[in-house]
Amino acid sequence: MEKDVRDNWENPTQFILACVSYAVGLGNVWRFPYLCQMHGGGGFLIPYFLMLLLEGVPLFYMELAIGQKMRLGSIGAWTAISPYLGGLGLASVVASLYLCLYYNIINAWSFWYLFHSFQSTLPWSVCPINSNRTGPIEECERATPTQYFFYRETLNISSSIEENGSIHTGQALCLLLAWGITYLFIVRGVKSTGKVVYFTATFPYVVLFIYLIRGMTLHGAVNGVIYMFTPKMEELAKPTTWINAATQIFFSLGLGFGSLIAFSSYNQYHNNFERQAIIVSLINSGTSIFAAIVTFAIYGFKATVNYENCLERTRTLLLNAFSLSEDSINMDNVFEWIEKLNTTYPEQFAELYGKLETCDLEQELNTAVEGTGLAFIVYSEAITNMPLSQLWSVLYFIMLLLLGMGSMLGNVTAIITPLRDFKVVSRISSELFNGIVCLVCFLLGLGFTTTSGNYWFSIFNDYGATFSLLFIVLIEIITVSYYYGIKRFEKDIEDMLGHRPNWYWKIMWAGVSPLLLIALFLFYIVSYIQGGTPTYQAWNEDLGKSEQAEYPLFGQAFIGLLLVSSVSCVPLTALYVFIQKRKQAHQHKQQHSVSTVAA
């Protein structure tokens, strides 16, 4: 008689697509191109691939093996390995919870931008006119229209984390929609998730491919790609390059959240996850490089457009100041004319000094942005300059949505699967439980839609799941290699796959990966200590740009709370289990002594 029939993926393809959909997310689009650009272009691929081999694939393989073997979520799986390690699973669930809370806000922003793309002129391409109809709104003039649209109309941001305000209703509605769609995708567990991932995993590639063609045919795009991919080998000498490569691989694959354990727990026992682990990791890295090519093409286009606009403004300034005929100066001889006019009319030229800008194409190409700034400000600005901008805008934000929703599937599954392993929860129907989780996360996430919400978002983004994940995965790999034992692990894998993992995997699990993780962990601790008071970028309304500001005391306390709350699950649970066992042993002794007396 079978006790509990666990849900399964309908076929291995669904599992691969689910992993791809989860791992390929926004980080591939907005973090990897930035790192590639900052750390020597094409040369960055060397540390990147090296870290993929040394750290990424082995750890990915390990998590899939654990999930498929134990057929339980993260809490159950680690409790099965050792009762003291249940806290490891709990820490994963807490980290996933933090991630779920703030990640769907990005999807809400994507929805907001998507819906606003259905207009004849994109609202972030022009400044809105002020109430007197004399000119554009001041804040928009000092900044750029795209920045104004993001900071004022999308976020309605306050000037610091201390100032709070009301909820932005548009944002709240978009967040409701984002959670509604998340619920729709996971309402029946893997049965519904399995079907959705066919779309969320494949369609972003269609859009990326379309954007690749569009991007490479843009004016100046090829310059961008060539410039940014030209390897600068001297960057490889800096340790930060290698550390950033390692952290990027680590976070990009989504290790430590428990999503991979959850996904693979729904696999058939003899599923060949070894091959799947390699395939998914390679797809993830390949997508990063693909997205980087597209991003650099867009950067090249944007830099060329900015450069040419700068030249145009300089030309107009010279023409107006010196009343020259329009034919005399064109784009090519602006700099010659500057020289000529400087020598012939030095006093008049000196008057222009404040207004004359320096136009430098390389400087434009060197501006590098990452994160939400890249996705919502730089990219949307580039889109406004393309012909048929509404179409490109819709396509782009649909792609961002699919990438984000695909990752959300993994994040929410990482919370639900381990909790459903508990008997108390499995009595409630899965639809009701999933609904409760989504509702709670939505209500808590409303806090990010207030005027200071973006600052809280930054706290969660930077501290919610970075440090704790390193800790979790480090404990995971040490547990598997030394506590559970490589030999037992080998046997389990042989049981599932039919062959033992070869010496390469064993060396990575036992030696290289833990050492790398320890190095990363120490580096994080050192940089936290050395960094002093953590700072954030506050938007200054009057100046129209972001400024660095220090977190107030309650902000720093909250950061500490975030870090401690997930990490402390491990020792606290171990302590709790230890106390429970002592109590049980004590009771057992008492009973035994009573029975012997009775006998």
Add this chain to the structure above:
Amino acid sequence: MLGWVFFLLCLPPVLAVQLCESDAPGAYKVRLSIRTALGDKAYDWNEHEKFLFRATMAYAMRLHKQQEFGVSNIIVCRESPRVSFWFVVTSPLNSSALVDKGDVERAVSKSRHRINSAFLLSDSSLEFVGIYPTLVAPVAPDTPPWLIVFGVVIGLVGAGIVFLLVSTMMEKRRKKKEKAGEHEEERVKTVENGSMTDGVYNTTFSDDERFTEM
């Protein structure tokens, strides 16, 4: 005599030029960017275009002040190859008095679109330095368009959720009915068998049947 005639003939233009100075009280600078705006279809700036300008300005002044302004009331000077020049407007009642800045500004603002169209230019390519164009009021629709798209999408999502939940509930109900139906069938079967073979309902026999079910 002839000298006097010459002097009188030359006087108005000279006076006109003297009136038209960049620091005159009602003077405005105009700047045209014909080549930038029209590209290949650009026309040359010559005396005829200048005449058109003066005629258009006279029209604008007429419209605003309801006085009989003529082309001679608009005086253009200090032209440059940029195509920029200064102009002043003299009153039709007194050709040596200048119309003040405010009146000229209001007249230009009123007829700005007509002046632009006469030259096939726009607010940015035909600039009156110092007179800012009144920007078009933004068209504010009753329902913001994003709300419409949002409504459609959230309606679809809501319908999807309701559909999935209802179909799950109906499946569960169907399964429950099936299970209840199966149990009933099996109980009926055993009773029937008993009555057919024995004619008398033998409870021991039917009990055995129940055990063998498992």
